[in-house]
Amino acid sequence: MDCSECGNRPATVYFTKITNGSKTEMHLCEVCAKEKGELLGTTPNGFSINSLLAGILNFESQGIPVSAPQTLRCNTCGLTFNQFSQIGRFGCSDCYQAFEPRLDPLLRRIHGGTTHTGKIPARSGGVIQKRREIDQLRHQLNDRIQKEKFEEAASLRDQIRALESELGGSPNVSE
Amino acid sequence: MSVSDFLKHTTATWMKEDGPESDIVISTRIRVARNLSASPFPVLATENMAQEVLSKVTNAVMSDEFAALGKFEVLKIGEIGNIDREALVEKHLISRNLVEDSRVGAVAMRSDEVVSIMINEEDHLRIQVLYPGFQLEDGWNLATAVDDALEQRLEYAFDEKRGYLTACPTNVGTGIRASVMMHLPGLVHTNQIGRILSAISQVGLVVRGIYGEGSDAIGNLFQISNQLTLGQSEADIIENLAVVAGQIIAHERTARKQLVMENRDSIEDRVCRSFGILANARKIDSKETMQRLSDVRLGIDLGMIQGVSANILKELMVITRPGFLQKYAGVELAPQERDWRRASLIRERLQIDR
Ligand SMILES: [Zn+2]
Ligand SMILES: [Zn+2]
Secondary structure, three states: OEOOOOOOOEOOEEEEEEEOOEEEEEEEOHHHHHHHHHHOOOOOOOOOHHHHHHHHHOHHHHOOEEEOOOOOEOOOOOOEHHHHHHHOOOOOOOHHHHOHHHHHHHHHHHHOOOOOOOOOOOOOOHHHHHHHHHHHHHHHHHHHHHOOOHHHHHHHHHHHHHHHHHHHHOOOOOO | OOHHHHHHHHOOHHHHOOOOOOOOEEEEEEEEEEOEOOOOOHHHOOHHHHHHHHHHHHHHHOOHHHHOOOOEEEEEHHHOOHHHHHHHHHOOOOOHHHHHHOOOOEEEEEOOOOEEEEEOOOOOEEEEEEEEOOOHHHHHHHHHHHHHHHHOOOOEOEEOOOEEOOOOOOOOEOOEEEEEEEEOHHHHHOOOHHHHHHHHHOOOEEEEEOOOOHHHOHHHEEEEEEOOOOOOOHHHHHHHHHHHHHHHHHHHHHHHHHHHHHHHHHHHHHHHHHHHHHHHOOOOOHHHHHHHHHHHHHHHHOOOOOOOOOOHHHHHHHHOOHHHHHHHHOOOOOHHHHHHHHHHHHHHHHHHHO
């Protein structure tokens, strides 16, 4: 779809504005969206937290640009990946799942690593704790097999089976 | 009220007591970010959602499991007067962000002010432990115990792969920010601080001035913290910071010895001159106060100034800030008035030791 304002460039930003109860939709290119955004007191590239808040909680009435559907969006809080990259903050914990396809490079740039290796919640993290133990035991098991220490390997395998059956046997282990 | 009574009533543990390596490490702080699942982060929360988070956390803090950790009180930011709020920020018990940007912000404070749990800051929870001196491991042990006690009653936003989920991607994973506040006049006066600071930033740590930035930090006070929160365990993060801070302590001690050996007379002149100004000035601004306090504290540590408590640096760096000055005065003060009040408060504090 082409921009409804200039007709030259592809539309990437959708505006919805309600004036006196009637709804106008505008499909704009980046350039025109920026102009319109300034008129409406919001700019796609750098709106304030307040206008974002307003926008998230009440999209329709605020004239906030809604990004084109191809961008990732969190269904729980409504934040899009573009908005996330502008404000640098997630809106809710489900955003992590919603933006998952694009998080690895970002986290690697910030932290070097992408995977948590630290504390697990003491009460609710029982299952995860067991899975981590199983992982560690598997590493040891491979090591013993390579070194042909089969007796030790057998005992490790028993431990792994025991942990696995605890996990499989009771679906409510986390409680 | 006299200054000594005032100090007795208002100071936090980190300001009153000494800890390991107290001649160089002023305080150790551990902050841990946590969020509740099934509730948007504070930036997107409505008033009602934020209220709900506050009441869930309040219930957890007031629960039986929590009682073993000490006596806590939940203070709503909106119900604290301006000056008292400012004083909490100046004591480093809450962040400025909590005062200025939070909706339904609150803090659960332990009576000794070692533990403070900020509620509805950037994350639902920021657990803080603030100890005097160099106590990273003890700090983490207490913070993780508080965390476990909260988790007894609260459902945390936790993901097996990403760890504790936070509003800002720079905190995700462990959510831990460990830091030490160090007084480094030796490294500053021997012009080694720039080299040390750039070395620190290459090992995954961040340094900033407590007042003022970079090597121009006013009062020679620096805060060193971990930068990364994802991929390393809490123990590794603490250990890395402890090792680097330990090296800085050793360098600072060497630099102080070098100063005394090579420039004893001019250092002695400098610290005694600063003491004279603090003990006699009638009007002083906060920048000069911090510079003179750093000199006097160095003089005390080097044995050049006697009969003055080493604690004056910690006490006066806090109680000469605007919020505390006004709390002590009992009225709001215009900026020019504060400089006169500050000088008189410092003179009075120095007389306690004489
Ligand atoms: Zn256009
Ligand atoms: Zn979300």
